[in-house]
Amino acid sequence: MKITCIGGVGTVTGSKTLVESNGIRILIDCGQFQGLKSLRELNWEPLPILPSTIDFVLLTHGHLDHCGWLPRLVNQGFEGKIYCTSPTKDVAKLILLDSAKIQEEDARIANEGKFSKHEIAEPLYTVAQAEKVFPHFRVINPNESVVLDAEIEAVFTNAGHILGACTIELRLENRIVVFSGDIGRDNDVLMFPPTKPKKADYIFLESTYGNRLHPAIDPKVELEMYINNTVRSGGTVIIPSFAVERSQSIMYLLWRLKEENKIPNIPYIIDTPMGISMLELFTNNRKWHRLHQDEFTAMCKMFTLNSDYQETIDTIYNKQPKIVIAASGMVTGGRVLSYLERYIGLPETTIIIIGYQGEGTRGRKLLEGATDIKIHGRYYQVKAKVVEIESLSAHGDQKDLINWLSDLEEAPKKVFLVHGENEPADELRIKIQEKYGFECIVPLMGQEFEL
Structure with missing residues (x-):
């Protein structure tokens, strides 16, 4: 062999x-x-x-x-x-x-x-x-x-x-x-x-x-802190996320925090068509995950699901504080780039990295403190706060x-x-x-x- x-x-x-x-x-x-x-x-x-x-x-x-x-x-x-x-x-x-x-x-x-x-x-x-x-x-x-x-x-x-x-x-x-x-x-x-x-x-x-070793700290505690601090400063939270499973995990944790009245009543947006399609797969494959159907249904009702790109544009230009979960997880492509073009230069923005970032990806560069990032052939200054929740990998x-x-x-x-x-x-x-x-x-x- x-x-x-x-x-x-x-x-x-x-x-x-x-x-x-x-x-x-x-x-x-x-x-x-x-x-x-x-x-x-x-x-x-x-x-x-x-x-x-x-x-x-x-x-x-x-x-x-x-x-x-x-x-x-x-x-x-x-x-x-x-x-x-x-x-x-x-x-x-x-x-x-x-x-x-x-x-x-x-x-x-x-x-x-x-x-x-x-x-x-x-x-x-x-x-x-x-x-x-x-x-x-x-x-x-x-x-x-x-x-x-x-x-x-x-x-x-x-x-x-x-x-x-x-x-x-x-x-x-x-x-x-x-x-x-x-x-x-x-x-x-x-x-x-x-x-x-x-x-x-x-x-x-x-x-x-x-x-x-993943930190022992509860990721809900970290999410609560970053979201509340950002909203108080009038900013938007952007979470680059893998559309498969990580987006759904974040949705679940945010739903739990909202149910416990620990995060504010602002727009919570899923902007990844593939992540939205994954929600149906979670329904069709219940034996593969822990989430009960009633929890799943209640969780989904909390979020605005952006499918059409015009909805993305409307969300980007809405100045209201909001939480946006968008693909891709390593910031290599996808709709998250459109959000970063608009928000990465604003100091009141928080970007939360939640998964492994491959060597050479934009996500890894952000974690390593890059002062500017190239998107679609143009460089953007990084003034947003970049944080990582390691325990969500x-x-x-x-x-x-x-x-x-x-x-x-x-x-x-x-x-x-x-x-x-x-x-x-x-x-x-x-x-x-x-x-x-x-x-x-x-x-x-x-x-x-x-x-």
Whole structure:
């Protein structure tokens, strides 16, 4: 068996791991690179093998950094099946269509503004190309074995994190290889705790927060403080948010605060069409989350849902203090950019960062204290207050990741630490070796392993 780390190593994006066994090729995730320009440029590079020679894609979940390269894969000749859970299929469809629309729009703006280095800016893929992915999806149920080949089976188990997210257990050549996907938190606001593996010969474990512990402070307390301070100064709160799961978590916490009369009666706005579509998925997939339907209904009534872009414009030019939740979570695109163009230069504005910010993204630059930010080819001074609520991340922290390994009946032969920048991955490596004595490896991009 040969495993090649094509993406998602040394970085938190672009997840792609190729498994080759007895003439069968399986790609675990097919994600898009985000953040640094050097990483984004990898999205335009071909895979080291022909997509037409890949038999199956197994998706851990529907986030862009795990499924966002599928349109390129299909466009370049992939004809196989894409296995995932039902919620992941629905989430991936939303993510891919939204990504394609944003890329088409960004290309249009770049061409009209003539700020692209290319003579004609082109999207990474179009909406039409994204739609060609959908016939390849095959839905599987968690905890049920899927036979991929005569001697290859896969089992998907709950990973928490977002709706439909799973860890993948691959059984082949009399061995068990476990791919964690993104591991959720043991005490997430909406998601159930991840299922721990019992047996594994080899483990590919994410390490996004391998060097960090989430603060013990209640995120509701932080939200209450930031909102009330901003409203008292006459400002607007902008929360760049991942449309999938994080937006709904924030909605839930804000609803709870409002029910407790701890935050003011001002407009609360969801301005992410994909986030609005996700609300229906929460209704249709109740077994995947903790939220009761009556709570969900009451929560939704509190918010104004902006679907049409004219509603966005009207909200932007409304000077009344307000709370706006808008995609994207890493401030890489989407409607949040339109709000920042208007509000980032106002000192009474507060921008609340609530999720992981990839290296090189606008969100990371804001957290690192950037004094100006480039949006649509123009620089804007950052005068708004930028704060972070770390305890709202959908990723497990170092403690959660180490605990996820605690039910293994025997020591795995090796643990490969992926989906993390080098420093967090290496610190997690040290912690795992200290606690369990497992041999840990931090792979390099493109590195191959014979197992």
